[in-house]
Amino acid sequence: MRDQAAKFLPLNPATLHILLALAGEDLHGYAIMQEIARQSEGSYRLGPGTLYDNLQRLLGQGVVQERGRTGDSRRRYYRLTALGRGVLTAEIARLESVIHDAKLHLQAGRPGNA
Amino acid sequence: MRDQAAKFLPLNPATLHILLALAGEDLHGYAIMQEIARQSEGSYRLGPGTLYDNLQRLLGQGVVQERGRTGDSRRRYYRLTALGRGVLTAEIARLESVIHDAKLHLQAGRPGNA
DNA sequence: CCCTCATATGTCGGATTCCGTTATATCATG
DNA sequence: CATGATATAACGGAATCCGACATATGAGGG
Numbered sequence: 082m083r084d085q086a087a088k089f090l091p092l093n094p095a096t097l098h099i100l101l102a103l104a105g106e107d108l109h110g111y112a113i114m115q116e117i118a119r120q121s122e123g124s125y126r127l128g129p130g131t132l133y134d135n136l137q138r139l140l141g142q143g144v145v146q147e148r149g150r151t152g153d154s155r156r157r158y159y160r161l162t163a164l165g166r167g168v169l170t171a172e173i174a175r176l177e178s179v180i181h182d183a184k185l186h187l188q189a190g191r192p193g194n195a
Numbered sequence: 196m197r198d199q200a201a202k203f204l205p206l207n208p209a210t211l212h213i214l215l216a217l218a219g220e221d222l223h224g225y226a227i228m229q230e231i232a233r234q235s236e237g238s239y240r241l242g243p244g245t246l247y248d249n250l251q252r253l254l255g256q257g258v259v260q261e262r263g264r265t266g267d268s269r270r271r272y273y274r275l276t277a278l279g280r281g282v283l284t285a286e287i288a289r290l291e292s293v294i295h296d297a298k299l300h301l302q303a304g305r306p307g308n309a
Numbered sequence: 310c311c312c313t314c315a316t317a318t319g320t321c322g323g324a325t326t327c328c329g330t331t332a333t334a335t336c337a338t339g
Numbered sequence: 340c341a342t343g344a345t346a347t348a349a350c351g352g353a354a355t356c357c358g359a360c361a362t363a364t365g366a367g368g369g
Contacts, residue, residue, distance in 0.1 A: 186218035
């Protein structure tokens with residue numbers, strides 16, 4: 082699984098945030114946009130173009146899948162597959178190591194930057 | 196500064212890794228490629244196309260600048276500007292919050308993924 | 310019933326970015 | 340001065356980004 086997941090890394094920001102939004106619960110597209118805006122406190126917003134391009138690709142890659150429709154017939158709910166969960170987990174682990182490195186370098190040498 | 200830096204976020208993976216490589220010390224392009232490969236233990240490699248496209252853009256944005264050439268006349272050394280250091284710092288802070296959220300959701304509910 | 314507005318998905322097309330291939334120049338060695 | 344490794348850069352097709360626009364459905368009021 083980790084081998085499979087590794088092929089998808091690194092994730093671009095849009096993909097990372099979509100997977101993150103879906104990690105908590107299954108959501109439909111419009112709700113994904115809202116959840117990403119909420120998580121970033123409004124500083125990062127995905128437009129529909131970027132969102133649906135990405136969902137289309139992720140469906141094809143088997144990273145997310147569509148859940149059976151219930152209630153509101155407009156909504157298409159998406160959920161992470163096992164692969165998708167593995168990809169997100171692997172990316173988070175990778176980013177932790179990136180952050181670790183960054184902190185070493187950002188404080189070493191130049192305190193006040195400039 | 197942070198306001199300025201915020202305009203550049205989120206960083207795509209190539210940009211993040213270039214800035215990270217330069218956070219430690221000034222490097223020339225070829226060395227940036229090697230440093231990124233080293234930091235990721237070979238799992239993420241930037242080709243020259245992606246690297247120089249990005250450096251060109253970052254120079255234009257004032258995120259990195261060229262240092263005076265010394266020694267080997269082929270090499271062009273790059274360094275982070277104050278803005279560049281601020282951008283990297285802001286992105287790292289943002290990613291920490293992303294990781295925090297992700298960990299909540301990834302362990303909640305589904306322990307073993309699958 | 311309609312009419313209207315918010316919700317929700319999807320399309321479209323230009324701009325940007327990605328990224329491997331190829332070209333060119335310089336260094337180090339013998 | 341020949342050779343091979345290092346280093347930068349140009350090139351061009353593919354992929355992605357992303358706002359604007361189009362369409363369809365739901366909720367609620369009159």
